[in-house]
Amino acid sequence: MNFPSYRSRYLPAMTSGQISRLPDKGWAPVILATGAIEQHGPHLPVAVDAAMGQAWLSLALSRLPQGASCYVAPPITIGKSNEHTGFPGTLILSRDTLRSQILTVARQVHAWGFRSLAVINTHGGNIPVVIPTLREIRTLFGMRAALLPSLPPSGLSDQESRFGIHAGEVETSWMLAVARAHVDLSKAVCEYPARVEDPSEVKPVNAAALVAWTSRDVSVSGTMGDAPSATAEKGERWLVAGAEAYAAAIAEICRSGRA
Ligand SMILES: [Zn+2]
Known part of the structure; x- marks a missing residue:
């Protein structure tokens, strides 16, 4: 069995006791990846968005600056992909189910003592669900909740x-x-x-x-x-630049959460 490269931050790789003793749950965000399993043309596997969430986490978390911290929840790999209906390989959550999955993770990590949650999203179709759900997390649980910013690639036509x-x-x-x-x-x-x-x-x-x-x-x-x-x-080049932007955003969430 292989845990990801960020094993030391990956909550499913910890024991319950280790999670309960984490000292920085008041300000270190739990990162939740929201992806998709959907058709990606004739040349790419359907897991691209889900797989890229893991790739971004590996790249970004290895760049976290001193003083920043975060933990990683198990990812939500299936997304709201109804725009790709009709292509075999596409799996679809309804917007209600996706909202409810995100809220469920937030409710429970809040019960463990975490006070901050940040979503790293790799599927555009999820965003109209993620953003209002983050506001619900804020109002329902009082948590700090953020969507990590993806950096637009440079040099495109x-x-x-x-x-x-x-x-x-x-x-x-x-x-x-x-x-x-x-x-x-x-x-x-x-x-x-x-x-x-x-x-x-x-x-x-x-x-x-x-x-x-x-x-x-x-x-x-x-x-x-x-x-x-x-x-x-x-x-x-785009991955390195994007991962640095994600790492900087996580560091800023930590800084503002500790203030
Ligand atoms: Zn994609």
Whole structure:
């Protein structure tokens, strides 16, 4: 059996007694990863979002500055992925179930003595559930609750940064950097749900008027972005920058919680 690289912070790797004796539960956040198991085009496994949550944690927690601390809850690996309905491999929690899972973790770590919870989220479809649930955690349990900020990758084309939203250059590059053996670049395609030069104000994302979409509506392959342009070097660079941003955010949560 293998525990993750951040075993010393991973709550499921501790005994009940160890958890009860942790000295910094008043300010050290419990980090909860929310991911997804959903289709990621013809070239990536369906576990990308769930796996990336673990990769980000490994990278970010090894960069925590002195004086910062945190603990890690078991991840919520299935997310609200109803936009990928109809692609085998996609598993879907309803928004109510996802909300209820997050609240359940918060309620119980609060009962153990923790007073701060931070979500690291790797699936965009979860965000409309996560944000109001964090406010409920604040009002119901009095906990400090935060969503860790993901850093937008630098150097993307305008087209890719606005409409490369799924299994495109960014996610494929991340996966090449952390799990090369699980990427089949020979099957990667470039497909977009909309074009920047299209003057229409109604688009699935990044438009004045947003239209609800499913992947089947806007993509044949399930890819939304330029997957063939991905490289491991870009992935590594974005991962290091993003992990440093996550580590800084966790450190700030610790600092403000101790004040
Ligand atoms: Zn994804």
